[in-house]
Amino acid sequence: MNAVRGFPAFPSQRAGARFATSWWGRAWIQAIEDTSLDQTLLRKGRTYAKSGQVGPITVSPGRIAAVTESEYDTVVHVEQLTAPEWERFLDQVAAKAGHIAALLDGDMPHDLVEDAEDAGVPLLPAVGDLEPECSCPDWGHPCKHAAALCYQASWLLDADPFVLLLMRGRGEQELIEALQGRDVPAPDLAADAGMPAVVAFGLGVPPLPGPPPFDVAFAPLGLEPAPGVDVAALEVLAASAADRARELLLTGGLAVLTEYQDRVRLAAAHDLDLGLEAAVQAWRYGGADGLEALESAWTPPKQDLARARTLLRAGWEGEHPPEVEAWRNRWTIGARQLRYGRDGRWYPFTDRDGQWWPAGPPERDPSALVG
Incomplete structure (x- = not known):
């Protein structure tokens, strides 16, 4: 069939x-x-x-x-x-x-x-x-x-x-x-009655169960208003703590953030209007590395830039590769700018009213971001 x-x-x-x-x-x-x-x-x-x-x-x-x-x-x-x-x-x-x-x-x-x-x-x-x-x-x-x-x-x-x-x-x-048409195994009822210790030790150590699912969304606390308590702020902090705990369980560690980075993280995660629109967008695309690409310029190793130029030429489908106006870790190609992050990825930016604005998630191959 x-x-x-x-x-x-x-x-x-x-x-x-x-x-x-x-x-x-x-x-x-x-x-x-x-x-x-x-x-x-x-x-x-x-x-x-x-x-x-x-x-x-x-x-x-x-x-x-x-x-x-x-x-x-x-x-x-x-x-x-x-x-x-x-x-x-x-x-x-x-x-x-x-x-x-x-x-x-x-x-x-x-x-x-x-x-x-x-x-x-x-x-x-x-x-x-x-x-x-x-x-x-x-x-x-x-x-x-x-x-x-x-x-x-x-x-x-x-x-x-x-x-x-x-x-x-x-x-x-x-x-x-x-x-x-096949028999599904029945539960081992004899195990409920116990077994001699020597038999149990002879079975060896069973494998640990898989990790619990971490894709469950945090449920808002739904706190009642109280005198002197900013309930909305408390709910945001609780949700943020849950996010960080989930990240810790998944990765085994947490990056140390500055006060400013943590403020941007909170605004990005909970849609807070803190006047940090560009920073929030950069964080959503690349976290702390994306935020650094927005706000800091640095000089990458020459071999990294040479490799990137090779990838850009190899991935370009047109007759001539695009002209690149390069300054430190920032390459301007027409109306788009690519910024090389310390994490080894290129972050795309577009010109918005004279300001370079985060335009998408990063790629290790710069040619994937132009075309």
């Missing part, structure tokens, strides 16, 4: 839109980037993907396809699992009741993929599992059209891991029907 799923074309994305955010979506992108022989074509593919130059996408066993730039037939072939591999994969899914629930809830558990790999089932694609094909005259592997299709496919994978399983050869309904 083969399934075919169609997805509408993605519209043009806002500046700074990210591709895969799920770990399995990022593994998909890693596979296509490891397969690529030309980083310039990959960069163009990312631009095509974000600018909406890929038509509706069709996913079927062993392939994803779309018409790109309204004229090129673009296909990426995906290595399908064999019948024995599917049997072993279904055994792994059925071994834990939580696996089925996770898949239906749009999640791909790490331990499921690891157990499948232990059983000889390569669920996530690797180098050699993806084969691009396009009717365009480009000889790239992949060409920019196939790369764009793969980058957009990562958004589909983020939303539904069954898309990956369909690429590997079987659709959602077929898998669910196959799983219904």
